Amino acid sequence: MTVTSTEVSLNEDQRDCYQELTNVAMGQAADRLARLLDVYVVLPIPKVNLIESSDLHMAIQDAETDSAMSAVCQGFIGSGIAGEALLLFNDTSFSDLAALMNYGGELDRYGELELLMDVSSLLIGACIQGIGEQLEIHFNQGHPVVLGQHCKVDDILKSGNHQWTKTLAIEIHYTIEHVNIDCDLLLLFTEDSVGKLNNKINYLLD
Template identity: 50%
Template sequence: MIALLVCDDSMMARKQLIRSLPADWPVSITQATHGQEAMQAIRQGLGQVVLLDLTMPVMDGYEVLAALRTEGLAAKVVVVSGDVQEEAMRRVLELGALAFIKKPAEPDILRQTLERLNLLGQPAKPDDVPLRPAFELKVNFRDALREITNVAMGRAAALLAKVLGVFVELPVPSVNIFEVSELHMTLADAQRGERYSALCQGFIGDGIAGEALLLFHDSEIADIGRLFKWQPKDERDVSEMLLDLASILIGACLSGISEQIDVRFSQGHPQLLGLHSSIESLITVNKQRWRKTLAVEISYSLEGHDVHFDLLLLFTEDSIQRLTYKINYLMN
């Protein structure tokens, strides 16, 4: 019997991964929601084989791999992640992972990888395979949407990394339902006193609609220009550069979401909401269009550069029911 540890902060991701395991693989399964829990389980002998996510709170996958090496623990790790940057793959293999599988893991690819690494052993009879976790609790809507966004933002980061030649540091996305006044207060409090340039791009498809809002810190626009190998001469040049960056990030992120929930989004052209504005003025000008909204927030950072930008996906209140249906269908 093999002690298998599945480590991911998302219940949806763990559920999908456990469902994808070979049915004839005789494993006893332990679950961990972040790297610190994973390390405790491995020290107790519950992680001979580990399926490990990268982007997690408390202790991420990179830190787990580094800790395993430091402590000399013999766990055999396969990384299963939505961060599909080439540099992310290179780093985890360098840290000792045996393989990298992109989320969501396809059952055939998972089996082939386990076979290639000689981790499957002899197939077992059905009666000899322990029952898998039943997941009687429904996956929380916010957890599911956060995981779908996690996969989508990983694809957007991979494209951005390739275009700019950088490594993109990915956060755990946050999902909240806000009244416009709460959205205003949350953003204004987080970005107090800073000046921003902002763009938005509308999207709609199959009863789901919203706007993607991309915020750039004004203090970092010159650094963005250097990465693009572009020296904006005036406001028009700055606008054009930011529109190009918005097209990369928003387009790839929406494409990643649409593929997972099987919805084809029609996207408007990115529009500049304002250059060098305060958050307060941006929200005030646009409060009529945002009202009550489901907000998914992603904060990207570029390693080695003082560049950060915030992407908010603002779904209309009317979209929540349809999103819930699509996510439930995906899970069942």
């Protein structure tokens, strides 16, 4: 059954609660990254919006469409709630990331892929786990899938398989102080998961 856009809604209290939950989760992910790399991770307020599938690129406001990006996608599901995490990583960040992680191999496409998967596993896993713990949901994560390397943002997004019309998107932008490293983590919840998520949020708000 196709869910119409009128059945998917988000009020300001719910939006604020999603932001607070995500703040806690992304803080945990940033703390792990900071301890691993001995750096300070800058975290802005996450963006929480209902978006149309045709406007997915608008959710990634900080990603420059004229820059080459690499991307990893990882699905997750638990308690009837499912979604996918999309990590977009600016290609200009790889040399600094390799230095921070003491990567000794050659920084070719395979080396960049290894670094990309390591960072994706850390950020996606910690963030999804952090949100799940607060909502008392155990999310099982699928295997990460590389959507593209050295691609334009629009090309990466076109390679996704989004079978929804309108859904909840949470955008998290990570930057690391004093080095050229930045990435966008976008959590996309399936259309039929939004109502179940809102019910859990409403319980927290009561």
